[in-house]
Amino acid sequence: MVCLGNICRSPIAEGILRHKLKSQGITHVETDSAGTSSFHVGEAPDRRMRATAIQNGVDIEDLRARQFVPADFDRFDLIYAMDQSNYNNIIALAQTEDEKNKVRLILNEIEPEANKAVPDPYYGGDEGFQHVFDLLDEATNVIIEKYVKR
Numbered sequence: 001m002v003c004l005g006n007i008c009r010s011p012i013a014e015g016i017l018r019h020k021l022k023s024q025g026i027t028h029v030e031t032d033s034a035g036t037s038s039f040h041v042g043e044a045p046d047r048r049m050r051a052t053a054i055q056n057g058v059d060i061e062d063l064r065a066r067q068f069v070p071a072d073f074d075r076f077d078l079i080y081a082m083d084q085s086n087y088n089n090i091i092a093l094a095q096t097e098d099e100k101n102k103v104r105l106i107l108n109e110i111e112p113e114a115n116k117a118v119p120d121p122y123y124g125g126d127e128g129f130q131h132v133f134d135l136l137d138e139a140t141n142v143i144i145e146k147y148v149k150r
């Protein structure tokens with residue numbers, strides 16, 4: 001799960017997916033998140049995102065921001081970008097078609113080819129965080145049905 005800062009959208013995407021996999025007893029899937037930027041490396045998720053997580057029964061307190069690195073193309077089968085800018089930044093680091101094909105816009109799992117963005121809540125109000133949670137809750141349900149329960 002990849003966004004810009006790895007403190008708002010991608011940590012909650014990782015947290016929701018991890019939470020669902022664990023509660024469904026699925027142990028063979030590795031999850032992680034990263035930011036395309038180095039702005040917040042080492043930081044915990046934004047306190048507003050942590051509060052929204054707790055209100056929705058998801059624990060992301062242990063997560064710490066890191067920057068996306070080209071080695072992530074080897075580590076992961078699927079790389080989900082939160083918006084088109086994240087997508088473009090990840091694609092720019094890809095060296096093969098195989099690597100490029102791993103990269104997806106996450107909301108296309110809900111609405112294929114619509115190319116919608118998970119809105120960046122960083123500069124907005126608190127309600128933006130619940131909206132992000134709800135979008136990613138829906139997208140992770142599709143991901144589990146489509147790629148995990150095969």
Ligand code: 4NP
Nearest residue numbers: 003004005006007008009122
């Ligand atoms: P994120 O949100 O990409 O969802 O983690 C942001 C966090 C920090 C900044 C931008 C977006 N920033 O510019 O510092």
